[in-house]
Amino acid sequence: MKRIFALTLSVALMNVGLMADDVDLKDTYLDPATAPIDYQIQGEYEGTAGPDSLKFGVQVIALGDGKFRLISYGDGLPSADVSHKNIKTEIDGELQGDAAVFANDLFNVEISNGELKVSTAADGILRGTLSKVQRESDTLGAKPPADALVLFDGSSAGAFENGKLQGDLLAANCFSKEKFGDHTLHLEFRTPFKPKARGQARGNSGVYMQSRYELQVLDSFGLAGKNNECGGIYQIAEPNVNMCFPPLQWQTYDIDFTAARYDDQGNKTKNARATIRHNGVVIHDDLELPHGTPGRHPEGPEPDALYLQGHGNPVVYRNIWVVKK
Incomplete structure (x- = not known):
């Protein structure tokens, strides 16, 4: 299940914006409180899936107008231990009501209320739930030493x-x-x-x-x-x-x-x-x-x-x- 989910969750979609676009300032947000629901769905999710309860990490990018790109990683989110440069997979999705939904021939994914649920497309059986996380740098707020x-x-x-x-x-x-x-x-x-x-x-x-x-x-x-x-x-x-x-x-x-x-x-x-x-x-x-x-x-x-x-x-x-x- 881990290999199928990590390697076939989608057709790889490259080029998440390698070209710069001109965007009006009305589409720029500096405060989460004023951002659309897309911001609440965008972010990082971690949890387990499959019969063996294997660990996964997911990053969800908001692309505007209720569109999203989901990136799945086996073994969790990018970290000091694993770069995931060669094993990530991607799938596009969109808002349906207050939930973002993603689907391919094997899996359905739904995100709402800080939870990402994965089910198999063939039978709709829930295979795992990932929770939204907000990681923080361990040097955030670092105090200057005396000689700084x-x-x-x-x-x-x-x-x-x-x-x-x-x-x-x-x-x-x-x-x-x-x-x-x-x-x-x-x-x-x-x-x-x-x-x-x-x-x-x-x-x-x-x-x-x-x-x-x-x-x-x-x-x-x-x-x-x-x-x-x-x-x-x-x-x-x-x-x-x-x-x-x-x-x-x-x-x-x-x-x-x-x-x-x-x-x-x-x-x-x-x-x-x-x-x-x-x-x-x-x-x-x-x-x-x-x-x-x-x-x-x-x-x-x-x-x-x-x-x-x-x-x-x-x-x-x-x-x-x-x-x-």
């Missing part, structure tokens, strides 16, 4: 050039006034809910280490985990696992960065490196950064700023602190 430089604690955007507050949150599109060489960085970010947007139009921003190397910020919940999606180093490396949570949930990046080295003549002798945790899970382990990424400052021997990319999306940040090495 606090860049943003919600009280002022004064540590950033072009820094702008949205309530007690920091809007994207700003540079830190302080410049950094080797350092560790903690920050928390939240993408908007844009169900009708696709790809790079869906909550786009980026964390530029030294304003040179972009760690992508994007609503990539349930996607493949490419280098231009959340957790990717743009044009350099895909994350080991796509740990992106659903939009409007707070997420964390914890970065251990070692700057590139240069000789006295300004020639690079060693590439920059980074170990990065996304929502507490290592997605890049001592990754070599052979070149800078487009859009900001060229590589060089001098320290440089943290840049939080503005890309026309209402992405916000909080709890930003750095420890210089």
Whole structure:
């Protein structure tokens, strides 16, 4: 049952929005209370199914106008243990009343009131129930150590050039006034809910280490985990696992960065490196950064700023602190 469910729940449907669409702001939501019912159905589900009560994880992406995509994973949700890059399966569904329904030749799935129920198509027998879960990074709310430089604690955007507050949150599109060489960085970010947007139009921003190397910020919940999606180093490396949570949930990046080295003549002798945790899970382990990424400052021997990319999306940040090495 596990293999059938995980591998044949649907015909694989690729390309969940690899092209950016222009979407009116009326379809952008910053508060779950104002979002349509689609937001309540979207999210992560875990539980058991089949006669052997085998564990499954499911991610449900809202696509707007009552349309959804369901991604099923054997052995549970993406995590530090399993990336699921090669074993996920997908199926489309839609709202019928207050429930989202999905079906193929083998299974029927219905989601309502925080429960996902799986039954066999042939006889309608219930095979399992999964419950909605909301995972949280184990570094969420991490306190700065005594030797940390606090860049943003919600009280002022004064540590950033072009820094702008949205309530007690920091809007994207700003540079830190302080410049950094080797350092560790903690920050928390939240993408908007844009169900009708696709790809790079869906909550786009980026964390530029030294304003040179972009760690992508994007609503990539349930996607493949490419280098231009959340957790990717743009044009350099895909994350080991796509740990992106659903939009409007707070997420964390914890970065251990070692700057590139240069000789006295300004020639690079060693590439920059980074170990990065996304929502507490290592997605890049001592990754070599052979070149800078487009859009900001060229590589060089001098320290440089943290840049939080503005890309026309209402992405916000909080709890930003750095420890210089």
